[in-house]
Amino acid sequence: MSITYLEAIREAQAKALADDPRVFIYGQDVGNFGGAFKATKNLAQEFPGRVIDAPISEDAMMGxxxxxxxxxxxxxxxIQFADFSTVAFNQIVNNAAALYWRTQVPCPITVRLPAGGTSGSGPYHSQSLEAIYAHYPGLVVMSPATVEDAYSMLLEAVAIDDPVIFCEHKYLYYHLKTDKLPTEAMPVGKARIARPGRDMTIVAYSAMVHEALAVAEELATEGTEVEVVDLRTIKPLDTDTIMASVARTGRLLCVGESFPWGGVTAEVVARVASEGFGLLDAAPQRLNAKDTPVPYHPNLWAAHRPTARSIAAAARNLLRS
Known part of the structure; x- marks a missing residue:
């Protein structure tokens, strides 16, 4: 039986609740309704009193x-949509992130953010906020790109004593499936070589990993071998795996769905340029969404975010340089 990305998240939460009596779920409509995307479907019945509906106040929820x-x-x-987490921004970055460093008291909370765009979602339900939270010390930021990672990384997030921002991509909820959930996981902060190659490196995360893999398949028919690195965790960032890949290929393209100013792609390029300049055969490049709010119209949305087509064009330009 196949398991979707969304079902993996539900299964991970069920296991966390079953394994640890300290775990509970809190959020808007997570109880009998099962959550906005049904990520908590039936969990309130299975674990009475531990899947709790919250008021419509993200600030109060985080407090x-x-x-x-x-x-x-x-x-x-x-949080129903990642965009709404900004209502709780003060609680997350000033209280949760700093708590241990001020008091030596751990703050083991997991904040699930349904992030990224889907067709027709528009500017208030499509944003990718991983770079904002990664800016603040004290937070771990995860961004799983596979069903297996959605399951294992969520369990890791619950077990970690630090506050974790868990960025799960809404577009992947039903688009990804697997036959079996993992029993072991890669460690937190470790990137994954999603596809080996020798001619250039594409670093991506979340839904962009799959666009990058499609590009790698396309360019392979032209005799170009692209190595795809799936970051998995935004913070901590696995610089060693990125550097090792660039050392093999000599070229770097970093792709993210978030806005272009600053962000994860900028951080990756900055680290490679400052720490691995001698490994490069061409200037490192990055590709992000357009620097505008996310549009509603499906055609505009498709042009706004990176796609396999725009990534392939950027990759070919980099290969020519």
Missing amino acids: AAIGAAIEGMRPIIE
């Missing part, structure tokens, strides 16, 4: 989670 964590609980907070 309650931090208080619970201080008292020894391990809350999983579902």
Whole structure:
């Protein structure tokens, strides 16, 4: 039986609840309704009193989670859309992120952010906020690109004593499937070589990994071998794996769905340019969404974000340089 990316997230939460009585889920409509995307479907019935509906106040939700964590609980907070997490920004970056460094008291909360765009979602339900949270010390930022990682990394997030921002991509919820969930996982902060190659490196994360893999397949028919690196974790960032890949290929293209100013792609390029300049045969490049709010219209949305077509064009330009 196949398991979707969304079902893997639900299964991970069920296992976390079953394995640890300190775990509970808190969020808007997560109870009998099963969550905005049904990521908590049937969990309230299976675990009475531990899958709790929250008021429509992300700020209050995060404050309650931090208080619970201080008292020894391990809350999983579902924010309906990543965009709305900014309502709780103060709680996340000033309280949760800094708590251990101020008090030596851990803050083991997991904040699930359904992130990224889908056709017709528009500017308030499509944003990718991983770089904003990665900016702040004290937060771990995860961005799984596969069904297997969605499951294993969410379990890791709950087990970690630090607050974790778990960026799960809405477009992948039903587009990815696997036959079996993993029993072992790569460590937190370790990137994955999704496809080996020798001619150039494409570093990507979340849904962009699959666009990059499609490009690698296309360019392979032209005799070009592209290595695709899936970051998996935005913070900590696995610079060693990135550098090793660039050392093999001599060229770097970093792709992200978020806005272009600053961000994960900028950080990757900056690290490679400053720490591995001698490894490069051409200037490192990056590709992001357009520097505008995310459009509603499906055709505009398709032109706004990186796609296999635009990534392939950028890759060919880099190969010619």
